[in-house]
Amino acid sequence: MSLLRFITCGSVDDGKSTLIGRLLYDTRQLHADQLAAVEADSRRRGSDLDLSLLVDGLLAEREQGITIDVAYRYFATEARTFIVADTPGHEQYTRNMVTGASTADAAVILLDARRGVLRQTRRHSHVVALLGIRRVVLAVNKIDLVGYDQKTFEAIAEEYREFAAGIGIAEVECVPVSALDGSNVVARSPRMPWYDGPTMLGWLEGVAVEDDRRSGPFRLVVQWVNRPGPDFRGAAGMVLGGTVRPGDAVRVFPGERETTVARLVTFDGDLAEAGPGESVTVVLADDLDVGRGAVLAAGDPPAVADACQADLIWMGEQEMLPGRRYLAKIGARTVGISMDTPRHRLDVDTGAQLAAKTLGLNEIGLVNVHFDQPVALDPYRANRNLGGFIVIDRMSNATVGAGLVRFPLRRASNLRWQELSVDxxxxxxxxxxxxxxxxxxxxxxxxxxxxxxxxxxxxxxxxxxxxxxxxxxxxxxxxxxxxxxxxxxxxxxxxxxxxxxxxxxxxxxxxxxxxxxxxxxxxxxxxxxxxxxxxxxxxxxxxxxxxxxxxxxxxxxxxxxxxxxxxxxxxxxxxxxxxxxxxxxxxxxxxxxxxxxxxxxxxxxxx
Structure with missing residues (x-):
């Protein structure tokens, strides 16, 4: 059974938590004690069954009726399993949204049918596009409050599709829903006979996500060297893209050493093939020095560079300081890093590029990044794991930023230290x-x-x-x-x-x-x-x-x-x-x- 990770995002009070609660409720994912607790909480608040309480776990969220932190929920149907991240809509919680979106395959963007496409809708869509999420469903929520009107829905859908195409979101499905009464969330609504598209759950069950990674070049980041005895040595990690079979030629990066795959070993025995998401120990035909953080690759090779251009999302309370040395975790490696002055800062409401000398909390900008040693890189849109990195403050060890590689600036092999006669x-x-x-x-x-x-x-x-x-x-x-x-x-x-x-x-x-x-x-x-x-x-x-x-x-x-x-x-x-x-x-x-x-x-x- 395939897995789909998706996020929900939208403006404040658009009903994100209620929608997820409705999905859990209508697909019968709730235990009796969970349902009883929500009913009791709803009575204390003087309301009917409030399904948003299934997701809003923080006291401040329940008191204010908003989402602050990312809330993850797990559910399954006969067609697929799901991990859903309910992300906050407020601008000051952009970093929380980025966290939830970083592993998502698809996005559900909600808006209120009465208000249409808002600045926050555009901001969330810009972030979704930036993070490489290519499949989006626009949930036009609260359709009941406009009388299930077809013209209202179609006008909103047309406006959003035009906007989404302009920022690089290629696949958009628009669904009129009411999270409150369940219309078109899991089951079709008789109140909208004019709508012949999928329900929300139908789209989530049917959207294809696996093909992209499987059809790409093979990538595996070595997490650890598996050596249980003197006669066995293998490179253990998860396949991040493509497929690999015994006998395939692979290269080890950095270093670009060539070898072939001898075996694919798992706890349950050897495999004839491994694909995206599978954890394996790769036994190589040659005795190469392969340690944690090395990359096994085939096909179009990753770049090995000590500099790149990247979109940087800043998450630290203290502003990003160009030239300061931070740490970066990319793949399974941790290396030193510094950033130049931003080339521009992105206005995530309008998409405009603004001048900037630094980046503050929740701001996004384009920067040139310098690593203190060569690293294997893929563009983020091609491979999230080798194209994405987090920035860590050396003094506090706190995560202060997330970077998305656009392209390497130069290959590290082009620069070498000149040997001098006088030392x-x-x-x-x-x-x-x-x-x-x-x-x-x-x-x-x-x-x-x-x-x-x-x-x-x-x-x-x-x-x-x-x-x-x-x-x-x-x-x-x-x-x-x-x-x-x-x-x-x-x-x-x-x-x-x-x-x-x-x-x-x-x-x-x-x-x-x-x-x-x-x-x-x-x-x-x-x-x-x-x-x-x-x-x-x-x-x-x-x-x-x-x-x-x-x-x-x-x-x-x-x-x-x-x-x-x-x-x-x-x-x-x-x-x-x-x-x-x-x-x-x-x-x-x-x-x-x-x-x-x-x-x-x-x-x-x-x-």
Whole structure:
């Protein structure tokens, strides 16, 4: 029996939860205790049998009569099994809708027959199209409230079909229904003799979804290496597309190594063929190094690239920061990732492309994405599993975004590191000391630049090769195009981290004096430079002391509202958790602070 995953979405109060409740009720999917509980809840609310209560599980949902979180329900008929996701209609819950739609094969879009096609209807349809759902049924609900009128239904159906065709939804079925009285939901309604199309359930039972994946190229993402003993080794995973048989030629990505399939092993014995949705252990004819996250493929191969263009749906409370390092989970691999400034932001109500420097909660934009190592990619419309990824915040481990690959920007094999005759160790021998980054971080007016300047002067006097990168100085040239938004601060630190990394490879002692307010970017700079070559110095000055010093008058301007996004006033500063050096400038003079830094550098063997 085939499985259909579908979502319901629509405007507020269009009756999504009631429709699902009606499907469960009329197909006799309810246990006696479930029905009794709904009847009791309905009586307490002073209403007739309220079928939406079968789906709305959160207290806030029942109190307000709306859907907030995604609710999944399972039911079956003689023709098919179903998993339905009831998704919220409110704009602020777009991320919840995306979660429900990410695994759906079809979508039920509801609208109120009295109100017709609304902005929310268009927004939901744009999201459905973006997520590659190609089969849609438009449920024109509450048809009873317009007297089961044929002309009203046909006008709405014509308007929606024209709109859907323009955004790439090819297959649309329009059904007039009343979730309240059950008309055309499971059984045909005698009140609408003019309608000769399928019922809602009839469409759901009959819509074809399996052919797309089966007819595509073979793909399997290796979840784990099955090695129960010394004489058996296989790559276990689920077939994501196409079919595979023993004897078929396959390639392993990344690496594009070629081999053939020897066996398809399952707990119940070997298979002659495996198709989409089947979990198997693939035994290869050759002894190749195949680990978790590798992709077995045949036919049209996936691209192997370290950059792509993708539609990004942002789900984090904090805005997306271009240049910041996040993690991405794609297939069974987790890799580092960063995003450029969005090429545009999508207005999901109208489909218009708007200018944007970043993306906020529930916003969708087109971005260039950079992975820190090559990954196997398919376009999302061809393969959701190799074309979709989630974005994870490195510090909180929270999922903050979802990406849909459009196409790779370049194949990773086109770029290689150039081998150089002179390496960092050779330069350090010539200089007579190790290279290192000494990263001074702290509030404005904390004394960073003063202390860094003293440290460099003393190192220079000892004959050390140094360079000081000061925040203000760098903004006169390299970073003159950047402002002081959070996104620009991230890019500011990223660029300086890359420059400092190059200077360390030249064997220099690089002193960096930047506010660098975010832990994530300081961690990025540490990662760029390398372990053992990064010394973080927290110039720990209380805000009140820094504000009292205020040699440039910046705090006064910020307090008057003349300097927005000023660190410590209306933009946060995240102090280091465990810096190599912490300087309390309320207790130390500038000279004593410099002595403390030099002492630590000598302990680290830098000078």
């Amino acid at each position: 960092q160790a050779g330069r350090e021998r010539l200089n007579g000391h190790r290279g290192c980054v000494v990263w001074f971080t702290g509030l404005s007016a904390s004394g960073k630049s003063t202390i860094a300047n003293l440290v460099e002067s003393r190192l220079h006097g000892e004959g050390r090769h140094t360079f000081l990168l000061d925040g203000d100085n760098v903004r006169h040239g390299l970073n003159k195009d950047l402002g002081f938004t959070d996104a620009d601060r991230v890019e500011n630190v990223r660029r300086v981290g890359e420059v400092a990394g190059l200077m360390v490879r030249a064997g220099l002692i690089v002193l960096v004096s930047f506010i660098s307010p975010f832990r994530a970017e300081r961690a990025l700079a540490r990662g760029i430079v390398g372990a053992g070559e990064f010394c973080e110095v927290h110039v720990d000055t209380p805000l009140a002391v820094a504000e009292e010093r205020d040699p440039k008058g910046l705090y006064a301007k910020a307090r008057r509202g003349e300097l927005p996004n000023f660190t410590g006033i209306d933009s946060p500063y995240e102090p280091p958790d465990s810096p190599e050096v912490r300087l309390d400038t309320t207790a130390l003079s500038a000279g004593e602070a410099a002595d403390a830094v030099l002492s630590r550098l000598r302990e680290l063997g830098v000078c």
